[in-house]
Structure formats: structure tokens, C-alpha cells
Amino acid sequence: MTKTAEVILFPRHAKNPAQFRTWLASISSTFKKYLEGKGLNLTHQREEVLKCLLSAGNHMSLDDVYAAAKKKDPTIGRATVFRTLKLLEECGLAAEVGSADGRTRFEIKADRPHHDHMICIECGRIAEFESPMMERFQNKAIRQHKFIALWHRHEIFGRCELCAK
Amino acid sequence: MTKTAEVILFPRHAKNPAQFRTWLASISSTFKKYLEGKGLNLTHQREEVLKCLLSAGNHMSLDDVYAAAKKKDPTIGRATVFRTLKLLEECGLAAEVGSADGRTRFEIKADRPHHDHMICIECGRIAEFESPMMERFQNKAIRQHKFIALWHRHEIFGRCELCAK
DNA sequence: ATTTCAATGAAACTGAGTTTCATTATCAGG
DNA sequence: CCTGATAATGAAACTCAGTTTCATTGAAAT
Numbered sequence: 001m002t003k004t005a006e007v008i009l010f011p012r013h014a015k016n017p018a019q020f021r022t023w024l025a026s027i028s029s030t031f032k033k034y035l036e037g038k039g040l041n042l043t044h045q046r047e048e049v050l051k052c053l054l055s056a057g058n059h060m061s062l063d064d065v066y067a068a069a070k071k072k073d074p075t076i077g078r079a080t081v082f083r084t085l086k087l088l089e090e091c092g093l094a095a096e097v098g099s100a101d102g103r104t105r106f107e108i109k110a111d112r113p114h115h116d117h118m119i120c121i122e123c124g125r126i127a128e129f130e131s132p133m134m135e136r137f138q139n140k141a142i143r144q145h146k147f148i149a150l151w152h153r154h155e156i157f158g159r160c161e162l163c164a165k
Numbered sequence: 166m167t168k169t170a171e172v173i174l175f176p177r178h179a180k181n182p183a184q185f186r187t188w189l190a191s192i193s194s195t196f197k198k199y200l201e202g203k204g205l206n207l208t209h210q211r212e213e214v215l216k217c218l219l220s221a222g223n224h225m226s227l228d229d230v231y232a233a234a235k236k237k238d239p240t241i242g243r244a245t246v247f248r249t250l251k252l253l254e255e256c257g258l259a260a261e262v263g264s265a266d267g268r269t270r271f272e273i274k275a276d277r278p279h280h281d282h283m284i285c286i287e288c289g290r291i292a293e294f295e296s297p298m299m300e301r302f303q304n305k306a307i308r309q310h311k312f313i314a315l316w317h318r319h320e321i322f323g324r325c326e327l328c329a330k
Numbered sequence: 331a332t333t334t335c336a337a338t339g340a341a342a343c344t345g346a347g348t349t350t351c352a353t354t355a356t357c358a359g360g
Numbered sequence: 361c362c363t364g365a366t367a368a369t370g371a372a373a374c375t376c377a378g379t380t381t382c383a384t385t386g387a388a389a390t
Contacts, residue, residue, distance in 0.1 A: 041356075041367075041368085043367090045369075061346095062346080076369090077370035078371085079349085079370060079371075080369060082347075082348070086348095104347085118307070118310055118314075120312075127310060129306045133302040137298040137299035137302065138299050142321060145294060145325075146329070147285075147292070147325060148323045150323040150324070151323070153263070153322070154317070155317060155319075157316050158313045159312070160312060164313045204336080206388090208336090208386095208387095227378080228377095242339035244380085244381095248337090248379095251379095267376095269377080269378085
């Protein structure tokens with residue numbers, strides 16, 4: 001039986017500055033290509049939003065990203081942040097994650113293994129976990145139902161180790 | 166390796182009228198006890214809401230239940246339906262389920278095995294599936310994280326067999 | 331009958347998410 | 361460089377499922 005991998009995935013790339021720059025460059029480039037395909041441009045506002053989301057060590061709500069981006073560029077608007085997050089989601093670079101407070105959070109999906117979430121209802125912390133075996137049986141159920149799965153949401157709500165005391 | 170059970174769970178009790186009456190009686194009684202514990206009563210409006218949700222062959226939104234209840238009793242209000250659904254949820258008799266259209270749906274949870282959902286983004290149909298093995302590996306991940314799981318949401322979005330053509 | 335408090339329906343409110351709109355930036359062709 | 365076309369933006373307004381308020385009704389307990 002395969003051991004279920006236990007990984008804290010998120011700040012992986014953010015730890016090493018050089019690695020972070022490479023990661024940012026790679027994702028920026030992908031984003032730029034996607035935008036160009038739609039006749040759009042990678043503006044400095046859009047790049048700022050992407051940078052904020054990438055450098056965060058945790059999952060961010062729209063207003064988290066807005067606040068972070070505003071620090072770097074006080075003229076940036078909430079609508080732009082919103083629209084950029086939607087664009088990132090659209091092209092598969094970012095994904096929405098549920099939360100304990102009802103506000104959707106965002107995470108970078110590109111260049112990261114698939115994972116699901118455990119959400120603490122006390123502190124709001126979102127932990128990521130991978131379970132290839134779980135995926136396997138999920139896929140089996142999908143096949144049995146002849147269902148064409150496009151995306152899924154697997155979120156476990158409860159108390160994290162620290163908040164459980 | 167256990168075969169993943171494939172069950173269409175929902176209208177199970179609703180098929181047989183006698184069985185349905187027994188089921189309704191049992192759940193009504195549980196609900197009544199819960200309400201009495203809080204100094205509340207099982208009013209005819211509350212019972213009507215419960216009956217509507219029980220007899221439905223599919224998952225219902227607040228307004229679905231409201232419409233169904235209004236047919237039986239035109240004076241019933243949306244607020245009452247809302248509050249009753251919350252009460253049913255509170256005591257574990259009902260649960261919220263996501264949907265393709267953004268409106269939360271409700272299902273009866275009492276006396277039914279645990280299951281997750283596949284939601285068709287074309288027709289809105291919500292299929293239920295069970296996978297004990299999947300649960301098993303999910304629980305393993307939860308244990309490994311020393312997480313206290315209170316509830317979870319596992320919803321797969323895509324196209325059902327019919328809508329996939 | 332009177333008091334008390336749960337229960338109700340209609341209507342108003344909430345707030346995350348989204349869209350509108352007038353203005354500003356950007357770019358391609360001249 | 362200009363110039364026209366169109367992408368992009370920020371502020372503010374809007375949406376709408378979900379929720380709460382409030383004045384009224386109902387029901388149980390004296």
C-alpha cells in the first residue's frame with residue numbers, strides 16, 4: 001500500500017529568491033502567451049497581481065491580493081485585481097479555494113502537484129494535502145459513472161492541530 | 166481490494182409509499198425531539214418543509230422547497246422555509262450540497278449512508294456516489310495531519326453521461 | 331381571559347462578487 | 361511624432377443568494 005504523501009506544498013518556490021524569480025518569469029511568460037492569444041497585454045498591474053499571489057505564503061482572498069498590490073502601487077483598483085484573478089483562473093494558472101469565512105481564496109496552480117485542502121474553522125489556515133490513492137479511487141468512481149470530470153472541490157473543514165489544542 | 170459501491174441513493178425510501186411514511190415519521194420524530202430540546206415546536210409549516218424535502222427525488226434549493234411547500238400551503242413564507250432548512254441542517258438531518266448554478270441545494274442526510282457528489286454543469290443533475298476506499302485514504306490523510314475533521318465537501322463538476330452525448 | 335413567548339410572512343438588508351461607464355493608456359499605421 | 365482604434369483601468373454602482381428585522385399572529389400556560 002502506497003504511503004500517503006504528506007507535503008506542505010505552498011511556499012515551496014517562494015523560499016529561495018533565485019528560484020522564485022525563475023518561477024515568476026516562467027508563469028509570467030505563460031500568462032503573457034495566454035493574453036496575447038486573446039489580443040490582450042500583460043500590463044504592469046496584471047503582473048503585480050500575479051507577483052503578489054505568487055509571493056504569498058498562504059491562500060489569498062480578492063481583498064488580500066488587493067491590499068498587497070495596493071502597497072506596491074496605490075493606484076491599483078479592486079476591479080483590476082478581480083479581473084486579473086479571473087484571467088489567471090481562466091487559463092489554469094490559478095484556482096479558487098473555499099474558506100472558513102465564506103470569502104473565496106486563490107492559489108497558484110501552475111507547476112504544482114494536485115492537492116486538496118483542510119481548512120481550519122478557528123484560525124482560517126488552509127493546509128494542503130496530497131493522496132494519490134484517494135485520487136485513484138475517486139477516478140475509479142468517476143469512470144464507473146461515465147462522468148466527464150472537469151474540476152473538483154475537496155475541502156475538509158475542522159480544527160487544525162494547533163487550534164485543537 | 167473492495168469494489169467501489171455504485172449506488173443511486175436518493176429516492177430510495179421515496180419509492181415505496183409505506184416505507185416513505187415510516188421514514189417521514191422517524192425523521193419527524195427526531196426533528197421534534199431536537200426542537201423540544203431547544204424549547205421549540207414542530208409546527209405544521211416545519212413539517213411541511215421536511216415533507217417536501219423528503220419526497221423530492223432530487224436535491225432542492227431554498228426556492229425549490231419554497232415553491233413545493235407553497236403548493237401545499239400558499240401562506241407559507243420563504244423566511245420560514247429558510248429557517249426550517251437551517252434547523253434541519255443544524256441537527257444533522259439535512260445537509261447543504263453545492264450546485265452548478267451557484268444556488269446551494271439541500272439533501273436529507275438522516276438514515277442514509279455517507280456519499281459525495283458529481284454535479285453536471287449542463288443539466289444541473291447531482292449524482293451521488295460512495296467510495297469506502299476513498300474515504301479510507303481521506304481519513305488517513307486527516308490522521309496524518311492531526312486534523313479534527315468536522316465536515317467535508319467533495320464535489321466533482323463536469324458532464325454527466327447523458328450530457329456528454 | 332390573560333400573559334408570555336415562540337413562530338410567522340413580508341419586506342428590508344448584507345456583502346462577496348461582478349459589471350458599468352467614463353477616462354486613460356497602449357499600440358499600429360501613417 | 362501624430363492619430364485613430366481599441367485595450368485597460370479605477371471608482372462606483374449593481375446583483376442576487378442568503379439572511380435578518382419587525383410587526384403581527386398563534387399557541388401553550390397559567
